[in-house]
Amino acid sequence: MQEFFDNVSRYPRYLISVSFGIFYNAIEPLIPLLKRPLTAIPLIGAAIAGFVGLSYILRAMLGIA
Numbered sequence: 001m002q003e004f005f006d007n008v009s010r011y012p013r014y015l016i017s018v019s020f021g022i023f024y025n026a027i028e029p030l031i032p033l034l035k036r037p038l039t040a041i042p043l044i045g046a047a048i049a050g051f052v053g054l055s056y057i058l059r060a061m062l063g064i065a
Contacts, residue, residue: 033039058064 030043033043
């Protein structure tokens, strides 16, 4: 039974490492774009617009006024 709980306790660490890996691989190609102001400003604006849009969508789906 102890072996079962040892195995189950590894899942949160696995979830964190997989999530970090996905996040890192999604952000890594954008890092060179952030070094130049001409591309950094639209990239940051698109990220903010994405978060605002996502918040509006979630508010509408969950019925939060």
